[in-house]
Each structure stands twice: as C-alpha cells, then as structure tokens.
Amino acid sequence: MQNVFYAQSGGVTAVINASACGVIETARSHPGRVGKVYAGRNGILGALAEDLIDTSEESAADIALLRSTPGGAFGSCRYKLKSLEANRREYERLIAVFKAHDIAWFFYNGGGDSADTCFKVSQLSASMGYPLQAIHIPKTVDNDLPITDCCPGFGSVAKYVAVSTLEASYDVRSMARTSTKVFVLEVMGRHAGWIAAAGGLVEDQGIPVVVLFPEIPFEEQKFLARVDAMVKQHGFCTVVVSEGAHYADGRFLAEQGSKDAFGHAQLGGAAPVIAGLVREHLKYKFHWAVADYLQRAARHVASKTDVEQAYAVGAAAVQLALEGRNAVMPAIERYSDEPYKYRIATAPLSEVANVEKFMPREFITEDGFGITEACKRYLRPLILGEDYPAYRDGMPVYATLKNVAVPRKLPAFDL
Amino acid sequence: MQNVFYAQSGGVTAVINASACGVIETARSHPGRVGKVYAGRNGILGALAEDLIDTSEESAADIALLRSTPGGAFGSCRYKLKSLEANRREYERLIAVFKAHDIAWFFYNGGGDSADTCFKVSQLSASMGYPLQAIHIPKTVDNDLPITDCCPGFGSVAKYVAVSTLEASYDVRSMARTSTKVFVLEVMGRHAGWIAAAGGLVEDQGIPVVVLFPEIPFEEQKFLARVDAMVKQHGFCTVVVSEGAHYADGRFLAEQGSKDAFGHAQLGGAAPVIAGLVREHLKYKFHWAVADYLQRAARHVASKTDVEQAYAVGAAAVQLALEGRNAVMPAIERYSDEPYKYRIATAPLSEVANVEKFMPREFITEDGFGITEACKRYLRPLILGEDYPAYRDGMPVYATLKNVAVPRKLPAFDL
The missing domain is CATH 3.40.50.460 (Phosphofructokinase domain)
Structure with a gap:
C-alpha cells in the first residue's frame, strides 16, 4: 500500500481545492489500496524541500469543506522545473523524496507548465527505475489546455x-x-x-x-x-x-x-x-x-458545473492511478451542448505538455469585437448552475486546514 | 385620489430597485387611496422634461423582480438642482409638471445631495400653495447620511x-x-x-x-x-x-x-x-x-438585511405619505446589535440635508490601519444573510422594464 503526493501549481482558482477534495475523498474511500495523501506545501517546492503535509490529519468535515473553498489550501507556487538536461538534480531529488515516503503516485494539479513538469517526472521515474505514476490534474482559469473541453477553474x-x-x-x-x-x-x-x-x-x-x-x-x-x-x-x-x-x-x-x-x-x-x-x-x-x-x-459565485468537474478530475486521477495509468491527464469530453453532457476521458501527457489552446477564430465575430453563436454554445454550459458556499454571520465559511508537516527523513536540499 | 412621482438619483446601487419595488407594491396595495406611480426617466430630469414613466404598465411579476435587480430601473442622473434663488425656474417647472399629472407625492430616492433637493421641493410646494408631500428615500453605498443607522445600498x-x-x-x-x-x-x-x-x-x-x-x-x-x-x-x-x-x-x-x-x-x-x-x-x-x-x-452577493431595509424604506415612504407627512425621510433605527433588531423611524429632512456622516474615530484603530470591535459590531449585522437572485441558464434573471412614457401635457422645457 503506497502513498500519494498531491501538489497545487501556478495561479490558484476558485475550485482547485474541489479537485484536492476529489483526490483526498476518493483516496480515503479505498483504504485497502491507497495509503496517505501527502500534499506539497507550496506546490512542488514542498516535494523538493521534503516539506510534506499529512492530509490524514484533517477531519472529513474539513476535507469536505475544501470543495467550497477558493485559493490553494496547501499553498501553490510559481516554479517551473528546468529541463532534465539542465537540472537533473531536482528531478532526482523528487524521486528521492517520493522513495523516502513510499509515494507511488504523483498528482500535479496545474496548467500547461505543470503538465510539462508532470510529463518529465513520469519519464524520469521510468528511466530511473522508480515505479512512479504521474498524473496531471487540469486546472487553469486561462482555459488554454488542449484536448480537454475546458479547464476546471x-x-x-x-x-x-x-x-x-x-x-x-x-x-x-x-x-x-x-x-x-x-x-x-x-x-x-x-x-x-x-x-x-x-x-x-x-x-x-x-x-x-x-x-x-x-x-x-x-x-x-x-x-x-x-x-x-x-x-x-x-x-x-x-x-x-x-x-x-x-x-x-x-x-x-x-x-x-x-x-x-x-x-x-x-x-x-x-x-x-x-x-x-x-x-x-x-x-x-x-x-x-x-x-x-x-x-x-x-x-461565492462559482459555476456548479465547474465545481463538479473540478471534483471529478481529482477523483478520476485516483481512479486512473488505481488502474495503473501513468503520464496521463483526466480530460473533460463534451458529447452534448444542450442539454450539456460530458464524461471524464483520458489524455496522454505527451499531447498536453506545452500546447496552448487559443480561441478558435470562428468563436470571434468577424469584426473582432464579440463572440459568435458557436462560442456562446461552447460557453453557456460551463457557467451553468450555482454552488453557493455556506455562510456564517454574513461571511462565507471557507476551510483553513491544519497542514501538519510529515517528519523529514532526508538531508536538506538547496533550491 | 392622487398620483405619486418616484425618482432615482445619483449613483445607483444593488438594491435601489428594491426600494422602488417597495414603493410601487405598497402603492398598489392601496388602490382606493393611491393613484398611479409615475417614475422619472433618468431621475429628476424626467420630471423637468415631463418624461414620466407609467409604472402601472408593468406587470406585478416585473415589479416583484425589481427587488432582485441591480442598477436603476428607470434611469438615474447626476443633476443637482441649484438653490431656489439661483434657479427658481426649475422648481416652478417641477411643480407645474406635478400639477399637470395630479402628483401629490414626491418620492426622491438618493443620497445627501438628493435629500437637499427633496427638502427644497418640500419648502417650495408650501410657499407656492401646491400641496405636495416630499419624502426622501435613503440610498447611498457611501453610508454617509445622518440619523439613519445605515443607508440602503x-x-x-x-x-x-x-x-x-x-x-x-x-x-x-x-x-x-x-x-x-x-x-x-x-x-x-x-x-x-x-x-x-x-x-x-x-x-x-x-x-x-x-x-x-x-x-x-x-x-x-x-x-x-x-x-x-x-x-x-x-x-x-x-x-x-x-x-x-x-x-x-x-x-x-x-x-x-x-x-x-x-x-x-x-x-x-x-x-x-x-x-x-x-x-x-x-x-x-x-x-x-x-x-x-x-x-x-x-x-448576486447582496446582503439580505440590506435588501429588506431597502424595500422597507420604500414601503415606509408610502405609509408616511398616507399619514400626511412631508419633508421627512424613513430612517433605520437599530435597537439591538445581537441579535440584530431595527425599526423604521422618521427623520426630518431639515436635519438630513447636506449633513455627511464620517466614520467615528473610535471605529478606526489607534494606528489608523484597521477597524475596532465597535466598528465590527456596527458592520456585522449589515452584511447578514444572503438574498440570491433567480438564475436562468447560468445567468441572474434581472428585470428590464417596458418603461412606457406618460403622454406629455406641457410645453417643452429647456434644461
């Protein structure tokens, strides 16, 4: 039974914690097959610094509250690992930390840059003989990841x-x-x-x-x-x-x-x-x-569709890992505009990393100042539904986790 | 049976239409005593230009929808009437328009400048022998009106x-x-x-x-x-x-x-x-x-307390008019912080016009960078409760009225 590493990367969103919630709740629902979920404190930096958060210390209620909490509950970072050639040392450190904490699954919750990092990690683990399954969980308000119909956030x-x-x-x-x-x-x-x-x-x-x-x-x-x-x-x-x-x-x-x-x-x-x-x-x-x-x-004004999809891709990451998949990303596949219907498909990271999806020209009116009916058909389902947080004394109730550190086992590492 | 003139003035708010809703629904609930509610198109300019909107043309459902519609449904304006001495002509025009349309009640929904205008109109009607009741309905996001505990908006x-x-x-x-x-x-x-x-x-x-x-x-x-x-x-x-x-x-x-x-x-x-x-x-x-x-x-994130108070001061304006009051403003009077309790009181316009209420020094921390517990006790009840608009296809359902013009009876007037 092995552990999970989960990290939030890049700019956070209103629903990235819903993905974290999906990961942790789904992992907890397989107590015989999945060990602990360790989160990186401040994203991938937490892995490099061996600064891991033990999410098993958090109550079920607090984890459930993540679904309606904006921002990144474990901290995020803007830190792009260099290429393998330029900085093999960082990748080796990641593997060392994962090994030290029996981490077999690497879940990286981010955008295009993070998908690239996740892909590199998946390759390295193979070449280094450490059996890591690297799965990218899509997240970006920019909506610019390829293959997936849209990006949670x-x-x-x-x-x-x-x-x-x-x-x-x-x-x-x-x-x-x-x-x-x-x-x-x-x-x-x-x-x-x-x-x-x-x-x-x-x-x-x-x-x-x-x-x-x-x-x-x-x-x-x-x-x-x-x-x-x-x-x-x-x-x-x-x-x-x-x-x-x-x-x-x-x-x-x-x-x-x-x-x-x-x-x-x-x-x-x-x-x-x-x-x-x-x-x-x-x-x-x-x-x-x-x-x-x-x-x-x-x-406070999140799209219900978005919250559900963010949760679903987090849950799907655990399922994919349980199925033995590596170097993939759960992707949203739309098969009906109205009524809106989608399923969670799987995209290979090799086709996701470093590809940026722009607005198709046919989504912009000819004069360049508006959106076309095709664009509206695309957008409308994505804002469907309301998913209000709970309020107490007039303010939304958002989670602040304990974020208890896992004891370190390795020497310090200079970033 | 005489008619009502209602106008929105100055910067609009998320709940000024809830006051309009309170006025119109309350007026409609007294069919024997209150005639039509005419709204000024673009505030007081609508009165000067004799550009009145017949709100009786709007359905009960649309008027009810005003309660959850932001902005000013009849149009507002930034236009301050000059002093009586400097521009008696404008005041006389107002009286002429009111007379022509059997308007006995003048409801002005605005902030400090508008309260001043409303007060002047109330004085003029007396001196000109036209029996107008001028009632100010408080509204301002700036919260700077005196006497009232807070300002709707x-x-x-x-x-x-x-x-x-x-x-x-x-x-x-x-x-x-x-x-x-x-x-x-x-x-x-x-x-x-x-x-x-x-x-x-x-x-x-x-x-x-x-x-x-x-x-x-x-x-x-x-x-x-x-x-x-x-x-x-x-x-x-x-x-x-x-x-x-x-x-x-x-x-x-x-x-x-x-x-x-x-x-x-x-x-x-x-x-x-x-x-x-x-x-x-x-x-x-x-x-x-x-x-x-x-x-x-x-x-979309309005305070339920605020919406209720905005409606209440609109409804109170009609009640005050029915009681024969003139030159007054319905004001919110707090008599308990926790649980929050308030009643609608009445303030004389002579004490409201041109008085600006600043933050008391004891609401600001000594270093000047924060708010004190006294300030928090004041603020907390005002943001209490949620009052979500209805949504359709992911978007809030807001009213857009027909705003049918009342036929003109007077010659044009140069502003």
Missing part, C-alpha cells in the same frame, strides 16, 4: 465575468443620461481570450458590449468608432478587455514591466489605458474596473 | 467588499511563497471610509489586512512599515484602500482629473499607486484590483 471565472459584466452594465445604463457612458472591465487572459469572451455573453441580455481579445490585434481607430457607434445607438457601452490585449506590433496595452517566475511579463492596467482613449478621443464619461484576483477567487 | 457593498477581500486573501496566501505577497483592493468612498472598513472584517478570519481610510491622512513610511511587518509575520498582506485616501495636504493618492456633475473630483487608481509604492520600497510582488461599479452593482 475557467467555468467559475467565466461566470464571475459574465455576471459582473451584466451587473455593471445595468449600472452604467442607469447612469448614462448625465454621467458614465462607457464602462471598461479588465479581465485575465494573457494569451488566450477565453475569460474576456465570457463577458460577451451579456449580449444576449441586450447589453451593448465590445470585447477585446489577445487573439485580435488592437486597432485604436476601429475600436473607438465601434464604441462611439454603440453609445450613439444605445446610450452606453460596456468594454471587456483582456489583460493580454495588444497592438499589432506585440506591445501590450499596458505592461507593468515586471515578470513572474516563468519569465512571463506581469500585466495589469489595460482598463485605464482603454478608458483614457475613450476620454481623449470620444469625450465620454467613463468608469473602469480591474477584477484581478477577485475573478479567480470568486468562489 | 451600503450593506450589500459591504458584503461584496468583505467577501471579495476574504477570497482574494485566500488566493494571495496560496501564492505568497514564490509569487504575490501583497494584494491591494481599491474600493469606493470619496470622503467616508465605510466601504473600506468592511474589508477590515476579514481580520476575524485570520487575514492580515491594512485598511486605508479617507478619514486618516496617508503616511507613506508608516504604511510601508506596517505592510512589511505583516508580510514578515504572515507571509502576505492584503490592503484595502478607499478611493478617497489622501495625503495630509489633501492630495488624493490618485486623481483622474475629471469632475462629475456635482463638481466632485472623479477618482480612481489609488490601488496602482499603492502597489507601486510596495514595489518600489519593499520589492514585494503584488497584484491590485479596482472594484469600481462591480461593487455597487453586485446584486
């Missing part, structure tokens, strides 16, 4: 953005006669416009909305003409701009200049840039918002 | 800010080991820090939080030292900054340079300024968000 951000865009549009519509005529909401999405696309759903509620995608180079004149026409026709206009919106030459609308641990430029501030253009050229009164972490942490 | 923003601050803090806490250590959330509140104070409630959930109030001049060194200490102790820190935060000399942390119709400077961008200070002086990785309209439109 995305549906809830999409719901947050669609609902918030609708609500703010109701506000602007009320104010437009004498005050604000243009409202600009900046949302996440560095390379892929999936999150911004969700804002486009409010068109069905009669809201004049302009969406700016990273996939479509920003053309200032064309954009301003569109906003002006919307305001002249409807009295107001809502703009949803992706943080990754950029000019044809690659310059982002706003760049803060700093980079994250993966070397990606850290963005923010496209909304005030757009608002400034509206003020300067159209003279309309505007308001702008930047949702930032609020959007990906918004468990 | 505030409880829901407070809940949004408390919940969002908690959720984003869970996110930052997960990321802090290798990435973001400081999260900055900018909230509304030009002069009064009530909304920012709600962010301070997360302290009870173990979150290290620093709140910046307009009532406390910003001291850069002291602030940076506090954030640094928080990060060193807890690994991360959340900052909630009021848009009205300013230096001792009165300079706002961020000012966009434009002014609204009341001549108030339009603010925005304190969060990026704070984030820039953190980066420059502390070198911590940060994220920032500006909630802007999202906070005051967030009906």
